[in-house]
Amino acid sequence: MQEQIDAVDTQILLPLVRQVLRQESAVLNQWTKTPIHSSGTFGIVTRFRGEATVNGEPQLWSLILKVVHNASDAPLDRSNPSNSRYWQREPLVYQSDLLTDLPDGFAAPCCYAIQQQESAALWLWQEDIVENPAGKWSAERFALAARHFGQFNALFLTERPVPTHEWLGHNLLRAVAKEAEASLLRLPELQTHPLVGRIFPPDIVAANQQLWQEREHFFAVAEQLPQTICHRDANRRNLLSRIGSAGQVQTVALDWEDVAVAAVGEELAALTILAPALREIPLHDAEEFDRLVFAQYMAGLADVGWHGDATTVRLGYTTACLRYGLALPAMFIDLALDESRHAALEARNGQTVAEFADHWAEVQRFIFRRIEEARRLMAR
Structure with a gap:
């Protein structure tokens, strides 16, 4: 699984970055990736961030990749929709209209793409939410x-x-x-x-x-x-x-x-x-x-x-x-x-x-x- 994440390249990232920036002319420059959660049981989460060029000007971008899969070492059986942690539930939420037209005070991250992998995993490319204000909540x-x-x-x-x-x-x-x-x-x-x-x-x-x-x-x-x-x-x-x-x-x-x-x-x-x-x-x-x-x-x-x-x-x-x-x-x-x-x-x-x-x-x-x-x- 990690090998596939490490192999992410320009061909995969460019259409996603263009969605993030809302610029079809964006050209991808460099990027880095940082593991956020890598236990692999309920999902592997990685942040990709970098720079693109739009109309000759540099623009920063970031994305979250969440990999969900039915891990064989999971403590619960996640293969059945009736179970509490059905492994495909979150991708299916994003493919439905459940999170459309939400109240002004409530939101979910935008999901730019869901990609099926050969390893019976699903990749969710999501909006990277920057917390504002950051810090401990009262x-x-x-x-x-x-x-x-x-x-x-x-x-x-x-x-x-x-x-x-x-x-x-x-x-x-x-x-x-x-x-x-x-x-x-x-x-x-x-x-x-x-x-x-x-x-x-x-x-x-x-x-x-x-x-x-x-x-x-x-x-x-x-x-x-x-x-x-x-x-x-x-x-x-x-x-x-x-x-x-x-x-x-x-x-x-x-x-x-x-x-x-x-x-x-x-x-x-x-x-x-x-x-x-x-x-x-x-x-x-x-x-x-x-x-x-x-x-x-x-x-x-x-x-x-x-x-x-x-x-x-x-x-x-x-x-x-x-x-x-x-x-x-x-x-x-x-x-x-x-x-x-x-x-x-x-x-x-x-x-x-x-x-x-x-x-x-x-x-x-x-x-x-x-x-x-x-x-x-x-x-x-």
Whole structure:
């Protein structure tokens, strides 16, 4: 795969650069490429940038190449559209009209070309978004993103019918639970392991087991709520800020492989949980952050003309937190058991393994408080 990327030449780049510059007369000069993400499991991402000549004047350009493929070493089976990470979903999103005529505050990168490769891979040549302003987001900027996501979700509650494409995710809460089952069932027997027991203390294990027993009820409730199209992975690493052509602040959402038909409010689960989980927002501020983000999401829904009941939206959000409650054991059990990975974990996160474990235990308590709220709302 990397050999093919290294072989990218003028013949491949020139028509793309002409699209970027909107100049059919552009002549390509020199360029460089920089790996951004190269694990190869969910995609290889490379930035190409360089200089072209237009009417005798130099102009700079840049492009993102995202290679998606059904990697044989992927932790999940990605070959079936019913799975949570179907490998062709993002290219199919860009080949559809799903991302056309979006609200002014919400955007996705332009996709200039999708190229089929002999290696059963697809190359997505995308717009390179320059963040403006760059830097750490405040709670208020996350809340503005929630408003923009509310506007996007409201499109499919008001102006547009919910698409029925087979490749769109459907009932993905069920898919996530199925993928998490083996790890969840291992959790009780691993309680004596010091690090596993620290990430998943007894109260978390009990909460996980209760949620597992109740999962079908949660699924049924979520599927009866108003349905829309959700990005479903609104974490800071997938969100960029820029100024639009009319001077408005925009939220640009990257990585559309998780997009699905889902309940109104489900979009908030990723945004509200992952910001404190990934330490973008202090964990001790998570409850206030929840309230701020939810209020702005409701405002975004109203901006596009959807004035549904806040309790309904809150139920969609809190029910969808099941996704993270059930999925975290699959993410962390093997990491906890494999001591050879702990030094890299500490270096990457700037905290000891014990601090990492304690942080994620508290994140889970935050998640399960949302789950308990969902139970109360269901009981009304």
